[in-house]
Amino acid sequence: MSFQPLTQEPDIQSKWLEQGAFSISTQDIGAREPYYTLVMLPYPSGRIHMGHVRNYTLGDVAARFQRMRGKAVMHPLGWDSFGLPAENAAIKHGIHPAIWTRENIADMKAQIQRLGISYDWDREIASYLPDYYRWNQWLFLQMWKRGDVFRALRNVNWCEALGTVLANEQVVDGKDERTGHPVVQRPLEQYFFAITNYADELLKGLEGLDWPDNVKAMQRHWIGRSEGARLRFAVPEQPAVEVFTTRMDTLFGVSFLALSIEHPLIEAQADQDPKLRAFVARIQAQSREERMTADVKEGQRTALHAVHPFTGELIPIFAANYVLMDYGTGAVMGVPAHDERDHEFAVKYGLPIPKVIDSTDPWEPGTLVNSGEFDGLSSEAAAQAMVARLGDRADRAVTFKLRDWGLSRQRYWGTPIPTVHCPEHGVQPVPETALPVRLPEDVAFSGAGASPLTTSQAFLAAACPICGGPARRETDTMDTFVDSSWYFLRYLDPKNEALPFDKVAADAWMPVDLYIGGIEHATMHLIYARYFHKVLRDLGMVSCDEPFQKLICQGMVLKDGFKMSKSKGNVVDPDEVLARYGADALRLFMIFAAPIEKELDWTGFDGIEGSTRFLKRVARLVDEHTLSAAPLPPREQLTREEQDLLRKLHQTIHRITEDLAVRYQFNTVVSSLMELVNAFGDLPLAAPHRGPVLQHALEAFVRLLSPVAPHLAEQLFGQLGGTGFAMAAAWPAADPAWMAADEVLVVVQVNGKVRGRVTVPAAATEDQRREAALACAEVLPHLQGKEIAKVILPPNGKLVNIVVKNTGE
């Protein structure tokens, strides 16, 4: 029948779908162990790209392997279908985001099905559908009740000309990327999830996760825990200024306080100080980007002074551009002698630079000097002593870089936040019975002005849940990261109309056994989802602490060393490859060409030609084989070559199983398959038991092939007389008795250099191995005139090292 992927693969795919070969249910758990393979929720941009192909193929190999091992495999896919591109398409082409999204999903789904990925499509979800986003709203209400949601002011990117808020990615060089209108920072009242309540747990939880080190490091850094102290400086006739410091020991070196321009004290002073007001206004006018990238430290002296808590000295207070309002307390004690930034600032403004720490590196801790009663103490001891001595003016404190999660978006295409604004009762959540709050259809997409939601009168009109009076419906929508923070739970119970998911289903499958996706989600998505999962646990909805036990980040797919992108014009369309080579060849190449976590360079079609060559060879091997019903003869009746083939078979089963189950090293799975195929070629045509030996080996081989090249495996499985699906057949077991050879090759080294090889019986004792090595013909010349100091025999028995030294002359 040979290898005809373009006609055979679609047939096999329809058979799988018709017979529900990929479907799974919670009832399947019991006799079978659950296994949950997940890939990151894709955005339906319209076309799949090679990155998707790589990601989904990797997940599918794991899913198919675990299924064959008898696990109940959960393997779903859905669509992260809210977000800016759909709204931009609406503005640009006048097509409604829902229609654009629906069409894109249909196209991409067809492409993915053509790859033969074994998703249980009955569990497909899409976040833009009310069936899904109503549960975002429901969860928001639960979190509101628990106090996980709050409202606060935060700066947004505001474009005056458009009268709209822009997302960070829409702002380039301080301008709207579409129109070029200037963008400034402006505070707006928004909703937040109090993720910082979980900062410590999010940090500690990383320890137990089987995740790549760099991802864990990124999260640790993102959470950014630092220990120090909070300390209040008295300011005459003003409220005290609280600072956070990790270097309490340097307190005697303070020569100024630097406050953020948003600090309340600075805001109050600016009212009466024109110079300060001008400074604040100038910094405020800078775009977010300008301000983040400015590396010049600037400040403006205020008329105020703080009192040093120990010396009583008056310390000038500055407003400074390098102090961030949302880290620590928004105020810094300036210690120029022992902090690089403070030093730069003090030099610029002519402030004193008193040295108070003796150490080799001025920025590092050491021993205190010029610090009164604390002189001579170590930095660590001094910090403790100072906090104690200051009583209620200082406390030990921990600060995080992690900020609360602002979830408001002034956009149409997202989950409406389920609240109303009542003139009487303020912001009130809508009752659960009123969910979902649906997105209205009658909106205008102009790209200018406030959110399109404000153009729907029907949507805006609401009633206050407390007084029943007229209220304005909230027009902010949720960050799409909310959608992707719990979707993996909805897959487990996608049709539930009473709850987002049932706890029984969640307990059955969670945590996810293998999560595969791009490293670009190392911080945001992977922290938000962990946070949501912990909130859900505290709501009693899930039992485990962490959602994703094992994470693998696959490398990017490149073309000639560069990221594939439309603008570079170097995109390789998966459809083109599928149309020429079929799914199996593409899958095989994706798995074989590079280790999972490394970049994969698509240098041309040579690689996939090689994959096709291999698959053809495999097909030919089975075509040329004559079916044999005879039982496999006992080992002792087989010839050496026949035994060699079966030994290679069992060694390969062992290796591939380890690579898939333990090491997650998929590229060597393909190498092992190729080696085994090469070994098939070494079996002589005249081998007396060729029929049964080959039959036995091919039946096992086809199963090993099935996760990577499932279509061809299906076809060959049938050709070899198998019934049912290859994908449902049992994974072969490696027989240790077969893996061991009765003779082993021993490498003989002299002083660590390979000098010869001898074959000894597997059962040979150490003494026999030593004898054989010393008698080895190639080794003898290297022993001439030398004294044998010792002979090393490592426990693996595959090597003998003879250590010699020169005798006299």
Next chain:
RNA sequence: GCGAAUGUGGCGGAACUGGUAGACGCACUGGAUUUAGGUUCCAGCGGUUCAUUCCGUGCGGGUUCGAGUCCCGCCAUUCGCACCA
């Protein structure tokens, strides 16, 4: 600057606990089959050498009978964060 990772043939990469460096594939070279191209098959393919001679896993040291693997010090590349008090 801080953090993490990675350096192995012309290329992608193997080498699992320190034990035959270069598996497997791509490209290339020669040969066979073929009218030819393609396909398929066989052989070769790190450098060097008269020689299985010596050299060789980014560089320099070290530990060891033995180092791609472990330790110390560099260099380079990639990624992430970046005024974090």
